[in-house]
């Protein structure tokens with residue numbers, strides 16, 4: 001029995017709920033004793049914050065593990081990652097978009113979402129495929145709204161992007177996840193559980209796997225709650241969580257991560273020599 005508490009971070013967006021909701025109370029009867037027998041009650045302390053803050057938490061040691069931007073794996077040595085639950089896209093993902101104020105051929109300046117790390121790197125390393133080669137990237141200070149930066153285009157992630165895409169369907173946009181699939185024939189892994197160096201994650205791994213199974217089964221509940229709170233259409237939210245967001249990419253995980261690392265590394269956006277190790281899923 002592991003007595004210590006694991007400090008866990010996750011994103012504040014709808015996209016994270018299928019992976020993190022059941023971690024809030026792992027000893028809830030619904031989580032089942034098989035996954036929880038190796039950890040004590042209260043073993044998980046879950047906080048939610050935007051990805052750029054979660055990255056800081058991993059770096060300063062205030063978090064042990066976080067569902068966070070995949071690019072961080074290749075920005076500091078010593079991380080490990082759970083080879084299981086991920087937030088990925090295999091085609092369009094309505095919550096990660098590059099919105100355009102002018103025709104793409106005329107885009108010279110792009111404001112990045114200050115909450116993002118991975119999608120920000122993705123649009124920079126896919127600039128040729130997106131048709132924005134030579135554009136200048138800026139990150140608004142202090143978490144400011146990238147739409148307010150006055151640039152030719154802005155990148156947005158999370159629930160605010162989802163709202164823009166579903167409530168303002170006439171906004172011109174490019175879908176980076178879709179372009180990644182065309183360019184590489186691989187899914188794009190936005191986020192995964194990254195483990196800080198020195199953390200013994202093994203006893204907790206079944207909890208993360210179990211949380212995903214329970215979370216996927218609860219997608220209709222998350223859709224219902226989000227539709228009620230946001231006023232966004234249920235059918236679109238169902239498509240978003242149920243089809244666009246992919247929570248398991250199987251054997252594509254390693255090649256998807258390595259391809260992103262190499263492309264981003266070639267642009268100086270991460271260290272392409274880093275090879276973080278996977279923590280394998282438990283065998284049944």
Ligand SMILES: C=C(O[C@@H]1C=C(C(=O)O)C=C[C@H]1O)C(=O)O
Pocket residue numbers: 011013015051067068069070087093095096115116117118119120157158159161190191
């Ligand atoms: C699909 C998404 O994936 C995310 C994108 C991230 C990033 O760009 O750094 C980090 C975590 C995820 O929340 C989203 O937020 O909409």
